[in-house]
Amino acid sequence: MKPIVEAKDIISKIPNGATIMVGGFLNAPETLIDALVQHNVKDLTIISNDTCYENQGIGKLIHNRQVKKVITSHIGTNPETQRLLAAKEIEVEIVPQGTLAERVRAGGSGLGGFLTPTGVGTVVEEGKEVITVNGKRFLLELPLRADIALLQASIADKAGNLFHKKSTKNWNPLMAMAADLVIAEAEEIVEIGEIEPDVVHTPGVFVKYLVQKERSAVL
Amino acid sequence: MKPIVEAKDIISKIPNGATIMVGGFLNAPETLIDALVQHNVKDLTIISNDTCYENQGIGKLIHNRQVKKVITSHIGTNPETQRLLAAKEIEVEIVPQGTLAERVRAGGSGLGGFLTPTGVGTVVEEGKEVITVNGKRFLLELPLRADIALLQASIADKAGNLFHKKSTKNWNPLMAMAADLVIAEAEEIVEIGEIEPDVVHTPGVFVKYLVQKERSAVL
Amino acid sequence: MSSDIRGLIASRVAKELKNGDLVNLGIGLPTLVANYIPEDVQVYLQSENGMIGMGPSPDEEHVDPDLFNAGGNPVTILPGGVFFDTALSFAIIRGGHVDITVLGALEVDQHGNLASWSIPGKFTPGIGGAMDLVAGAKRVVVAMEHTTKKGEAKILKDCTLPLTAQGRVSMIVTELAVFEVRPDGLWLTELQPGATLDEVRQKTAADYQIAAELQREEAKSAV
């Protein structure tokens, strides 16, 4: 049984300077993000697919100047992130999307890194070890981990098992493995046994706390 | 729509010397294996979790002297594999189970390799590049691919999407990505739409041919 | 870019799709390719955020809040489709399972190099899935207008902007022409309706060879 907690209570434990993975793809767990904005914790490093839209999802944290650095694949949908980057008020590490996903997976899987063809011969290669295997050049990319992962789920059971409907799986199952403290916000929280063991997308052992998504926060 | 074919017809296309991944964990797709025995193709390299039991599953291929080499994690359940190894009549490459799984995944995922802590300081390290990341030593392990993958599924739809019940997932979703020709044997073949897009374990795009599992071959 | 030009390019690219292909279409013009797929060709569209079997956008009342594409737009899923996480999505892309990807470009050069993601100091949206797609897809087709808005060539001897990948482009389709990148260099293989070899020559900064059929046609029309 995983504790079902209030977003503000669990979020209040996050210290300034924390590194946070945020699940989602052009969206984010809004109830948890709203609590982070409320708590006004600062100097965060955010690891996420994108920075959502201006003042939406992760964009709220950007707008509220809570983010020191983002490690992400894309900031094109959020002009404010781009403005802050140009003004040197935020640090942005741009990582190819597939490499970012694999780095998070490596972080959760105990791998020391992996060799990818992505980015060979581009600026992404800079500062990285290039390893040739069977005559083909690869970049050695390193794992990513975080202090906290904030996830979203369509359905959570009380053992913490998560089911993510349709295109909402995205980063959630990966980030669940790669952070020390995993908090999942669910649209619906059900009894143990209501999600079949064959169709769980994120095993409950990774999840520490459950939060009920606020209805008003559903996009 | 993926062709539903007879095991003997599709298996008859496999040449001597082929490298074949076989899904399963102490079992195998028996209808396809039986066709392989019938076809009596020789000098195979088998990549699999184990060699099953004596004269069962992959053990049938071993018993019938069709296998030149196995790349596997474990031969303890098949004394015949051990006898042939001692007699130098078969080549056995023993790979730690998790490393084997990750090598197959890398082969299907376009990765040039990965760094694992598994096997550091053991005989598994021999002949491998050791790479130190953040002061910790890792082995560089390389990807595995095969000419053919023989998989098992509980349910296949006619688009080739596979559902593997309970503990039968094992290697099937991984090997589906890592072979040039993927043949799946299913207990049940259903119409497109009967497996929900949210619960497919092996996407149909990887699967080229479907074979109906023979009832008598169900263990 | 006029919708005529976009349609011309997209419809030509669509002819490259073969039955059963797994296809990834970039945001913008490449997305239009889906509208021109012949009825007898069934392809599977992939979206980087985690699906195969993506269908057309729904009308407003059928929008599903759990079903978006990689551009954040509502889509549908066709029968036989599959959803998965981002790691598997890019394992599929990087692993060579995507038969063809269609992307826009800022610049492309005669070596098959592509620049599509950054104009330093001006345009820095990030990389998204582009580098993985170009590194991993079996065929990379660039679909773009032949020149910049100012009329400058975008098909160059060597890209000047930061690359997306080296030597991975196999075909370039513009409103004027179709080029193929072959082991012996860039080849002009087709002219679009109304375009001339001369116009292509003026608007292309790359060195390229001209397919024999096109040379013959020009010889004929010069008679």
Added chain:
Amino acid sequence: MSSDIRGLIASRVAKELKNGDLVNLGIGLPTLVANYIPEDVQVYLQSENGMIGMGPSPDEEHVDPDLFNAGGNPVTILPGGVFFDTALSFAIIRGGHVDITVLGALEVDQHGNLASWSIPGKFTPGIGGAMDLVAGAKRVVVAMEHTTKKGEAKILKDCTLPLTAQGRVSMIVTELAVFEVRPDGLWLTELQPGATLDEVRQKTAADYQIAAELQREEAKSAV
């Protein structure tokens, strides 16, 4: 090994399990640990072939042909359990998500090195999941008989057989004693009922320190 001895070892190991732990039990003696878990402690058992929440073996008429453990034996799944593929199973193992793994050993040494998979020329079953488990689990507990059938020490200064992993063992539980591997070396921390410091000394080839409590007890009993 008598079932008394096996039970003694397994029941002592079971005390190491904490509520909520993700636990992987090796084949053989370690499997017995599941029978001694206190009622107020809920752990999740993992099986390498792809499940968390493994339950006890079913009776014959409830055997499910789709539900086996990594040893090929029929098992059950408890409410809240999950099935997954082998790659995720070992991502969980290698990634440090398994709180404790219990394994048998051929040899274990004072540096925490473990040899459990091979006697060259005699016993070559393969590696299975052992190397990943020992490399990845947060705690590695060895559960074994104190000596070989011939009475030779299995707890050594240095392993002589091929290693499973270097320096990863944190605890050794035998029918005579409990040892902990600490940064400053091997410590004897407990005696099993009926065992004496002297007997342990005779049957152990490793250098080890003796916890203060045990020394005091021996001093007392010597009085």
